[in-house]
Every structure is written in structure tokens, then in C-alpha cells.
Amino acid sequence: MQPPKRFFLIALLSLALVLTGGTWYALQCATQMGWGPFTGPQHAHAEQKYTCGMHPMIITDEPGTCPICGMDLTPLKTGTAGAGAAGKPKGERKIKYWVAPMDPTYIRDEPGKSPMGMDLVPVYEDEAAGGSVISIDPVVQQNMGVRTAPVELRDLHRTIRTVGLVAYDEPQQFSINAKIDGWIERLHVDQTGQVVKKGHPLLELYSPKLVSAQEEYLLALRNRNQLKNSSFSKIAEGGESLLEASRKRLKYWDISDRQIRDLERTGEVKKTLTLYSPFEGIVKRKMAYEGQYVKSGQELFQLADISEVWVYADIYEYELPWIKVGQKASVSLPYVDGEDLEAQITYIYPYVEPKTRTVKARLEFENSDFELKPDMYVNVRINGQEVKNALTVPVESVIHSGEKKTVFVALGDGRFEPRHVRTGLQNKEGYIEIKQGLLEGERIVTSAQFMFDSESKLREAIQKMMTPQEGYPSAQDARDAPAEEMDEQTEEENLEDLF
Known part of the structure; x- marks a missing residue:
């Protein structure tokens, strides 16, 4: 083939390619501007879509079945x-x-x-x-x-039912100790749980120190009687002071006034002296036995007055907003079908029990008939604080x-x-x-x-993903920019922000 014809064919092919590319580019531009190739401006008529009732994310252009559950697609x-x-x-x-x-x-x-x-x-x-x-x-x-x-106003109220434990009234628990060394010759209170009145005899104690104290008191008493008529007032006062010091010594060792008066009246030193209870209650614990040698400071009895008792109610953490001091509460015994015992919350402890994850609320009761016994479990019902006109919704909606x-x-x-x-x-x-x-x-x-x-x-x-963020290139800019100019670090950060 001659060179002029070859050049002519190459030019003809080039012209055809240019015309085809220009036409395609014009159609693309028209489409992006909202013009169809032949029909003029296109109106946004949405085509019929189909979706699955159980999986609304499935949307197709034609009817069929859901690829997940197999149900028939419904028109959207x-x-x-x-x-x-x-x-x-x-x-x-x-x-x-x-x-x-x-x-x-x-x-x-x-x-x-x-x-x-x-x-x-x-x-x-x-x-x-x-x-x-x-x-x-x-x-x-x-x-x-x-x-x-609907979101509506209503009064919120909650009744808290929980378990309670009967306990001793802490200020009404007492400990009786020996204040002098000696031997227990006789026990008047020899049973745990025994009721003890104030002034009731507890035990008879023999102690060499008590014997010496009695002799010193009698000596001071005779000395006072001899010196009280002295013409020197200071000598008379000295005799009186010595007698008073001996009396206080016996009292400090819990020797009663009646025993001291008997000692003055009879003038005889007794081998044993009786210790009397300074408190009233029941014997919670007994550590004293006849014939036992005790030292000063050793605990002999534990007494507790249960005419008033405490009840500790367990309150869970989520129930605490309903509870406050002064609220009314009632206690019922699990084995008695009778009237409930009424009381009110007197104290809420400021810490959580680590094992039960509950907070103790204290109730106080009169217990003159000993119906409530320490360490007994009872049923507690507390009327929680009422909230007026609260804006509420069903809890399952949150x-x-x-x-x-x-x-x-x-x-x-x-x-x-x-x-x-x-x-x-x-x-x-x-x-x-x-x-x-x-x-x-x-x-x-x-x-x-x-x-x-x-x-x-x-x-x-x-x-x-569709909205470009500040500082990141848009989708059009990314298409127009050369591939080698894209920052890989920027792409990674963008993906992290999206997901």
C-alpha cells in the first residue's frame, strides 16, 4: 500500500474515534445534569422496590424471595x-x-x-x-x-420486700469483768440466757486483797472513832479521811454499800464478798465457773437487754433511691400469722456489705415480751418514697x-x-x-x-462514608487526583473514623 493511502486511513480512523468519544462524553454530562439522551429533562420517578418483612435491609428491583429467610418479598x-x-x-x-x-x-x-x-x-x-x-x-x-x-406523667411508687435479721440493741450490751484477782467460791448466775436484774448477785469471790482491804477499813474505822473527839481538828479530819479512802477502795472493787455497812456493824472480816450486777438483761455469754481463778480485767459475763431490739434489713443498691430515714416499715414473723409489727427506718448504714452487695437499713422495735429474738430472720416490707408527676415510659422501650x-x-x-x-x-x-x-x-x-x-x-x-470530612479529599477530588498523590496514612485514619 502506498504511503498517502496509509496516512488517509489513519486520519479517518482517528476522526472516528474522536467523534465517538465526544458523543459518549456529551451523554455522560447530560446524564449528570439531569437530561436523558433523547427525552429531555428526566423526572425523578422512583421504580418499584421490593423488601423482606423480617429483614428490611434486603431491597431488590423485582419480586422474589428473601435470600436470608426465604420469605416472599413485599412491595416497598x-x-x-x-x-x-x-x-x-x-x-x-x-x-x-x-x-x-x-x-x-x-x-x-x-x-x-x-x-x-x-x-x-x-x-x-x-x-x-x-x-x-x-x-x-x-x-x-x-x-x-x-x-x-405515649410518654406520660404518673406517680411512681415501689414497695420493697426483703429479709431482716434481728440483732441486739448495741448500746444495751454489757460486759462484766473482775477488777481484782481471786477465786470464784460460788456462782449465783450459772446459765446462759438467764434473766438478770440490776443488783442481782452474780458470784462470791475470795481474794486476799479483799480480806486485807476489809481489815484496813475496820482499822480506819476504829482510828476515826478514837480521834473524832480530839481537841485538834486536823487530827480528827485525818482519821475521817483515812476511813473515807478505805471505803472508796472497797467500792472501786465493786463491793456494795450494804456489804460495807454490814462490815461496820459486825466488825467481822468475811472470806468472800459478793459481786452484784450493775446492769439488767439476759446472759448472752458466761465465762465464769465455780472454783475458777480469775485475774483483774478478765471478762466473766456478757449481758444484753433485749427489751428493745434492732432489725437489719438488706437493701440492694438499685433500691437505695427509694429509701430514706423516717420511712415506715413493717415486720412479720415467718412462723406467725398475725399482725405485723410497725416501725420506721432509724438509720441507713453508709457502706455496702462486700459479700451480699447490700446496704443495711436499721429498724428499732419494742420487745418487752421477747417475741423478737436475736439472730432470728423476719420478713420486712418498706413503703418506698413516692415520686409525684414523673415523666415515664415503659422500661422495655429503653x-x-x-x-x-x-x-x-x-x-x-x-x-x-x-x-x-x-x-x-x-x-x-x-x-x-x-x-x-x-x-x-x-x-x-x-x-x-x-x-x-x-x-x-x-x-x-x-x-x-458519603459525606467528606474536613481535612479529607472528597470522592470527586480522589478520582481526579493521581493515585501516587494519595496519602496512605490519611486513608487509614479515615477508615478508623468511619468504623
Whole structure:
């Protein structure tokens, strides 16, 4: 072939390629601008979509069966798949509530200031918190079993039933000790549990020191009698002082006044002296035996007055907000079908028992008939503190996800908004107090909200991937930039932020 013909064919082929590429480029530009290649401006007519009632994330262009569960796909209403809030003209937008800029749970139905002093920001009905409003087709809602309940005011009350342990009244427990060395010659109180009155004889003690003290007292008594008529007043006073010192010595060793008077009257030194009980109660513990040698300071008896007893009620940590000092309580014996014993909480201990993880609440009772016995278990019922006009929702509507608590608010027309809330007390009827995050009259989802939560998080992740973040290149910039100019470190950080 001659060279001119070859050049002519190459030029012809080049022209054809240029015309074809230009036509393709024009069609692409027209498509991006909203123009079809032949029909002019395209109108956004959504095609019919199909979804699974049990797996709403499955969306197809034609009918069939769900690849997960095998159920028949149902038609999806136009605008419900991946749609956000319906756009409205700005003149028709209506403010739903006002929210604090730094605390999304602090909402009010009128403008004002947040706890941090910042102006509240309006939230419109067609807006989503963080763009996470989701739309669910009515057919899908029915298949999911979505139920809602109103946010309403009610009085919260809780009756706490727990177990109690009867214990001794701590200020009414006593210890009796020997104050001098000696031998126990005889025991008058020789049984544990024996009732002891104040002044009741406990034991007879022989001690050489007590014998010497009696002799010294008699000597001081005779000396005083001889010197009391002395013409020298100081000598008479000295005799009286010596007698008083001997008397105090005997009293300090728990020798009674009656025994000292008998010693003065008879003038005879006794081998043993009787020790009397300075307290009233029952013998809780006995460590004294006849013939035993005891030393000064050794404990002989433990007495406890059980005419008044304490009851320790175990309160779990989550029940503490319902309990306060002064509240009424009742105690019933498990083996007696009779009237309950009424009392009130006198003290709440400021620590938690490490084994039971409970806090002790103390009740005090009169026990003159000894019906309540120490270490006995009883049933305790406490009427908890009532909370008036609390904003409440069903407890099953709150999703606990780590540090946050979320509910889904029904906005109508199949739209649902996730809302972070702060909760308070919870009663046994299944309602929980909402301190921040909801308004009275709103409706919240009480079932299938976990599927809502998954859909909301999926939408949020997709939005993060579609929206370029500050400091990162957009998708168009990434396509236009050469591959060698992309920063690998930036891509890794971007992926970490997304997930």
C-alpha cells in the first residue's frame, strides 16, 4: 500500500474515534445534569422496590424471595427505602422542640437557656438528630410487630420486700469483768440466757486483797472513832479521811454499800464478798465457773437487754433511691400469722456489705415480751418514697448501649427518630422515669426497637462514608487526583473514623 493511502486511513480512523468519544462524553454530562439522551429533562420517578418483612435491609428491583429467610418479598412504598425526612418549604417548617447544643438529652418545648448558659437550638419536625431518622413501610412495620406507647406523667411508687435479721440493741450490751484477782467460791448466775436484774448477785469471790482491804477499813474505822473527839481538828479530819479512802477502795472493787455497812456493824472480816450486777438483761455469754481463778480485767459475763431490739434489713443498691430515714416499715414473723409489727427506718448504714452487695437499713422495735429474738430472720416490707408527676415510659422501650440510653420516637408517616435520654427511678409495674430527652405526649417504640437501632446505625455509617470530612479529599477530588498523590496514612485514619 502506498504511503498517502496509509496516512488517509489513519486520519479517518482517528476522526472516528474522536467523534465517538465526544458523543459518549456529551451523554455522560447530560446524564449528570439531569437530561436523558433523547427525552429531555428526566423526572425523578422512583421504580418499584421490593423488601423482606423480617429483614428490611434486603431491597431488590423485582419480586422474589428473601435470600436470608426465604420469605416472599413485599412491595416497598415509594420514598421509604433509605429516605430521610420529607423536604418541605421553609415557610411550612414547624419547631418540634428546643435542645441544648452541648447536651442532646436536654430538651424543652419552648426556647430558653441550657444548664451551661447557652441558648437552646430549635429542632424542626422534618429534621433528624444527626440525620438518623429512619422510615419504615407500614407493611414492614406490621411484619416486625412495631408497637408504640405515649410518654406520660404518673406517680411512681415501689414497695420493697426483703429479709431482716434481728440483732441486739448495741448500746444495751454489757460486759462484766473482775477488777481484782481471786477465786470464784460460788456462782449465783450459772446459765446462759438467764434473766438478770440490776443488783442481782452474780458470784462470791475470795481474794486476799479483799480480806486485807476489809481489815484496813475496820482499822480506819476504829482510828476515826478514837480521834473524832480530839481537841485538834486536823487530827480528827485525818482519821475521817483515812476511813473515807478505805471505803472508796472497797467500792472501786465493786463491793456494795450494804456489804460495807454490814462490815461496820459486825466488825467481822468475811472470806468472800459478793459481786452484784450493775446492769439488767439476759446472759448472752458466761465465762465464769465455780472454783475458777480469775485475774483483774478478765471478762466473766456478757449481758444484753433485749427489751428493745434492732432489725437489719438488706437493701440492694438499685433500691437505695427509694429509701430514706423516717420511712415506715413493717415486720412479720415467718412462723406467725398475725399482725405485723410497725416501725420506721432509724438509720441507713453508709457502706455496702462486700459479700451480699447490700446496704443495711436499721429498724428499732419494742420487745418487752421477747417475741423478737436475736439472730432470728423476719420478713420486712418498706413503703418506698413516692415520686409525684414523673415523666415515664415503659422500661422495655429503653435500649442500653454502653454509656448511652436510647429510645425511638415515632414521628408519624412511618418515620422514627433515635433519641438519647437520661433515666431515673424504676417501679415494679414496668415504668421508668425519664429525666431528660423526651416531652410529654410523644410516642415511643416499645417493641422491635433493636432492629430500629441497627438500621439507624447503618444509616449513620453510610452517611459518614458519603459525606467528606474536613481535612479529607472528597470522592470527586480522589478520582481526579493521581493515585501516587494519595496519602496512605490519611486513608487509614479515615477508615478508623468511619468504623
